[in-house]
Amino acid sequence: MALPAQDERTMPAVVLHDLDRQPLEQTLDGVRTVLDQHGHLIVVCSHGAADGVLRRLRTVRSLLESDRIALYRPGLPPLGIAVLARQLRQLATCDLSPGVLASAARLLTHYVHCGAVLGSVTRLDRVPVGLKAHAKSWVPGAQFGVIAHPEPQLVRIGPEAALSGPDFGAWMLVAKGQLPSDWVTASLAPSWNVLGLREVPLPAESARWWGTAKLVEFCTYLPDLPVLYQLVTSVRQSVCHWCGVDVIGDRCVFCSATPPGHDRPDRPADDSRTPTG
Structure with a gap:
């Protein structure tokens, strides 16, 4: 889902529709056009997307032999993915290089809090669910508050139900599915002292990601550019030793390279000595 622009400066979204169903040549032409117009492409892809989508993206990048396509697949629910993509669209108007902008996705993910109210957790596999919660899920009318990111949380909603939220000022988005519940807007948002709240349509992948269509998805985020x-x-910032782009963090999003020695354990201080018999 592409969220509406935060302001008049926000870059428009490029939505790659039906990647796993359209002809490969059509996908190649579409991505090639984007690269010709903008120079680089940062693809933010949900784990809720079909496996064929990721395979198609990797195939396109390989066939185009392009080091200007970054694929980022964070473990965020669909609404969190939409928020992160919009934040990158905001930052795309600033004086950031493509490598820094792509690397920023990992950094900004830490400031996104995502969860949902679910009518059932029997098919939820994104958050640890205990046997008691599974059993209570069969009780008619039971609802559960779940946090998927940054730290998993799960509570059965009742008068004393509470979830830990961000420790900084944030806005909240709410996307309602087929579950009649106002717990997020009436109880959770006030307890988190959110600075503002807006409702948006439910992303198409949310039911698959959360394991049920009976849900209300929510996400808090930093809105200000x-x-x-x-x-x-x-x-x-540093320079990727492999592809040469500017990056922040310990991994290049364009080529996946890490700094030399980053994944190598420290060598003993005397390992360079020649053994003697």
Whole structure:
């Protein structure tokens, strides 16, 4: 789902529709056009997407032999994916290089809190669910509050139900599915002291991701571009030793390379000595 622009500066979204169903040549032409128009493409893909979507994306990048396509697949629910994509669209208007912008996705993921109210957790496999919760899920009318990111939480909703939220000022998006519940807007949002709340349509992949269509999905986020920009630019930048783009963090999103020695255990101080018999 592509969220509406946050302001008039926000870059429009490029939605790659039906990647696993349309002819490969059509996908190649579409991605090639985007690269010709914009230079680089950062694809934010949900784990709720069909497996064929990821295979098609990798095939397209390989066939185009392009090092200008970054694939990022964070473990966020669909609404969180939509929020992250919009934040990157906001930052795309700033003086950030493609490598830094692509790397910013990992950084901004830490500031997104995602969850849902579910009518059943019997098919939920994204968050640990105990036997008691599974048993209570069969009780008519039972509802559960779940946090999937950044730390898994699960409670049965009742008068004392509570979930830990962000410790910074944030806005909240709410997307209602087929579950009649106002717990998020009436109880959770006030307890988290959110700065504002907006409703949006439920993403198409949400029911698959959460294991049920009876849900209300929610997500808190930082909406202001100056705050996002300050977060990204406050992190030390380096140059990817493999493809040469500027990056932040320990992995290049375009080529997946890590700094030399990053994954290698420290060598003993005397391992360079020549053994003697």
